Amino acid sequence: MNNLNWKVCESTYLHKGPWATLRSDKCEMPDGRVVEQYYVLEYPDWANAVAITEDNKVLLVTQYRHAANVVSLEIPGGVIDEGEEPIEGMRRELLEETGYRFDDIELVTTTYPNPATSNNRTFCYLARGGKKVQEQHLDEHEQLVVTEHTIAEVKQLLADGKITQALHCTALFYALMKLGELK
Template sequence: MQDLSWKTLSSEYLYKDTWFTIRKETAQRQDGQIVTPYYVYEFPTWVTALALTEDGKVVMERQYRHALAETNYEIPGGCVDDTDPDLEAAIRRELLEETGYSFEKYEYLGKTSSNPSTNNNWMHIYLATGGRKVQAQHLDQNEEIEIYLFTIDELKQLLRENKIIQSMHVTAIFYGLARLGELKY
């Protein structure tokens, strides 16, 4: 296979903030062509989970997303914090904070990127099972999240009706359904 990687010739930060950083780069392709400017958006690492209760219900969130001015269903997840010792600890924390549920088992299903042409981060996907409600939600200041429980069949119907619009969450749901034997392809 041909090496298609680019060599970074220069890189300059244009904006740095906690949740969004952008840099402008000049790169050189393998054939020598210079690509400039090339913008890279830096985001924190993300984790998410298809989370099931002890009785097999899917824990879903409903929340408003200001960029689209839409309120929709999503699966739980969020950013990996510097204080999280690993990815599984991050998804455990996010699930407990956002939903109030604790889960018996976590299975890593892989990772995906929202847009590898511009974004430099990964979203790591888990299947969490054996969930029990153990506490109230502990939401961040900017979070307002409603929790809903759906059967697997109801979740599939939400997908068919395009009621889950967060593309990486749809991807994670499909990986989870496949692992559960609920998706045939």
């Protein structure tokens, strides 16, 4: 296969923030053409999990998502802190968002949310055997409602288009496949 990689000639940061950074790259394509401005969003890596309790219930969270102006039904997840291993970030996010502790957490896939415009990855996990050990400890701007669902109910929510966050649909697909729930 031919080399398709672009060479970055220079980068300029246009905005640096705690959740997103925007830079403009000047790049040279393999055939010598130059792309004067290619905008890249730098985000920290993310993690999410299909979290199944010891009673075989799937934990879902409902929260407001301002950029899209929607109340979204999702799986638990969030940002992996700098220097944190993805699985430890996932373990922390599960405890903070749901109050459940999970000892059995397995990576089911790693995806790129949008490799055309952003540089981060999402680590998708299947967490099993969760036990409620505390109340939620949410970030300053988080308001989450946790609900429990059977696997059949989650499959119906997906079929009905009620879970619309693409990265969460991806994690659910891989987890349901791992559990032998897709036919």
